[in-house]
Amino acid sequence: MTTRYAVNARSAWPKLPLLEDWQDTCTTFHMWTQVIGKIRLALSPDINHCWGSTFYVTTRGLTTSPIPYGTLTFAIDFDFIAHVLRITTSSGADQAFALEPMSVASFYRKTMQTLSELGIEVKILARPVEVEVAIPFEQDDQHASYDADTVARFWHVLVHADCIFKDFRARFIGKVSPVQFFWGGIDLAVTRFSGRTAPKHPGGAPNVAIRVTQDAYSHEVSSAGFWPGMGLGEAAFYAYAYPFPAGFDKYPVQPAAAYFHDQLRFFILPYEAVRTAENPAQALLLFLQTTYDAAATLANWDRPALERKITQT
Structure with a gap:
C-alpha cells in the first residue's frame, strides 16, 4: 500500500x-x-x-x-x-x-x-x-478559549490527512465526495458511493433536521474521516458504512491499532497510533483501504466497475 x-x-x-x-x-x-x-x-x-x-x-x-x-x-x-x-x-x-x-x-x-x-x-x-x-x-459567552498552538497542530494533521485522503479518493471512479471539512461535526471526511440507494436514515443527530440526515445518507456509502474525538477522548481517524452490512464490525481491518467502537459504530484508528507508526502515511492509507474493503465486500459493491489502480509517474 x-x-x-x-x-x-x-x-x-x-x-x-x-x-x-x-x-x-x-x-x-x-x-x-x-x-x-x-x-x-x-x-x-x-x-x-x-x-x-x-x-x-x-x-x-x-x-x-x-x-x-x-x-x-x-x-x-x-x-x-x-x-x-x-x-x-x-x-x-x-x-x-x-x-x-x-x-x-x-x-x-x-x-x-x-x-x-x-x-x-x-x-x-x-x-x-x-x-x-x-x-x-x-x-454564547461561555465558550471563549483559543490555544493557538494546539489549533495549529490540529490543522497540520488536517493538512497531512487531506493529502492522503485525496490519494485514496483518486483510486475510485464511482461517485465520491470531495475531501472536505464538515463544520457540523468538525471533521475532515471523504465518502465513496456504491451507486445504490439506501434505506431512509432514521436520523438522531442532535439539533439536525431529519431531512438533512436523510439527504446525507440517501445512497449507500463507505466513509472515512478525522476528528478531535468527541465521544472518544482523543483525536482519531474513523470509518463507517451506511447501511451497516452484516459482519462489518467483525471484519479484519488494518493496521493492528485499528478497532471497532461498539457505541460509535465506527472503526477507529487513534491518531497517536498513526503519528508513531514507522510510516504514518502508509498506516493511514492501509486503514482507509481495509475499512473500505470491509464495506464494499460485505455489501457486494460492483468493485470492478468502481475502482481503478493508480500508477506512479
Missing part, C-alpha cells in the same frame, strides 16, 4: 493533546466554524449531501472557497499561521481580525460587522447544529 504523499517521518506529524486538555478551545473553535459555515450555507447553492456548505484545507488553514453574493464572490479563510480570520472579495477588498481568546458571541458580532463593512449582508440561523446544547451564537 503506497501513497504519492511523502510525509512518512514521525517528526512531520505533530503530537496532539488528549481532548480533555484542549476541550474548551476545541468547543470554541467548533462554534466559530459553525458561524462561518452557516454563512456559506445561507448563500451557496444547495448541493446534495450538504457539499455546498463545507470547508477545504489550504496551505494556511481552512477556506469556504468563493461564495456568490450579487455581482461578486467572497471567501472566508481561517489562517492558522497568522491566526486571523480573513474575508476577501473578487472586487479586491480584504479585511481580517485576529483569532485570539474571545467568546463565540464576540466572534459572531465581529464576523457580521466585517461582512457589513464589505457590503455583504446575510441572515443565518444563528444557532449551532450537531451538539446537545445549542446556545445561540449571540448569547
Whole structure:
C-alpha cells in the first residue's frame, strides 16, 4: 500500500493533546466554524449531501472557497499561521481580525460587522447544529478559549490527512465526495458511493433536521474521516458504512491499532497510533483501504466497475 504523499517521518506529524486538555478551545473553535459555515450555507447553492456548505484545507488553514453574493464572490479563510480570520472579495477588498481568546458571541458580532463593512449582508440561523446544547451564537459567552498552538497542530494533521485522503479518493471512479471539512461535526471526511440507494436514515443527530440526515445518507456509502474525538477522548481517524452490512464490525481491518467502537459504530484508528507508526502515511492509507474493503465486500459493491489502480509517474 503506497501513497504519492511523502510525509512518512514521525517528526512531520505533530503530537496532539488528549481532548480533555484542549476541550474548551476545541468547543470554541467548533462554534466559530459553525458561524462561518452557516454563512456559506445561507448563500451557496444547495448541493446534495450538504457539499455546498463545507470547508477545504489550504496551505494556511481552512477556506469556504468563493461564495456568490450579487455581482461578486467572497471567501472566508481561517489562517492558522497568522491566526486571523480573513474575508476577501473578487472586487479586491480584504479585511481580517485576529483569532485570539474571545467568546463565540464576540466572534459572531465581529464576523457580521466585517461582512457589513464589505457590503455583504446575510441572515443565518444563528444557532449551532450537531451538539446537545445549542446556545445561540449571540448569547454564547461561555465558550471563549483559543490555544493557538494546539489549533495549529490540529490543522497540520488536517493538512497531512487531506493529502492522503485525496490519494485514496483518486483510486475510485464511482461517485465520491470531495475531501472536505464538515463544520457540523468538525471533521475532515471523504465518502465513496456504491451507486445504490439506501434505506431512509432514521436520523438522531442532535439539533439536525431529519431531512438533512436523510439527504446525507440517501445512497449507500463507505466513509472515512478525522476528528478531535468527541465521544472518544482523543483525536482519531474513523470509518463507517451506511447501511451497516452484516459482519462489518467483525471484519479484519488494518493496521493492528485499528478497532471497532461498539457505541460509535465506527472503526477507529487513534491518531497517536498513526503519528508513531514507522510510516504514518502508509498506516493511514492501509486503514482507509481495509475499512473500505470491509464495506464494499460485505455489501457486494460492483468493485470492478468502481475502482481503478493508480500508477506512479
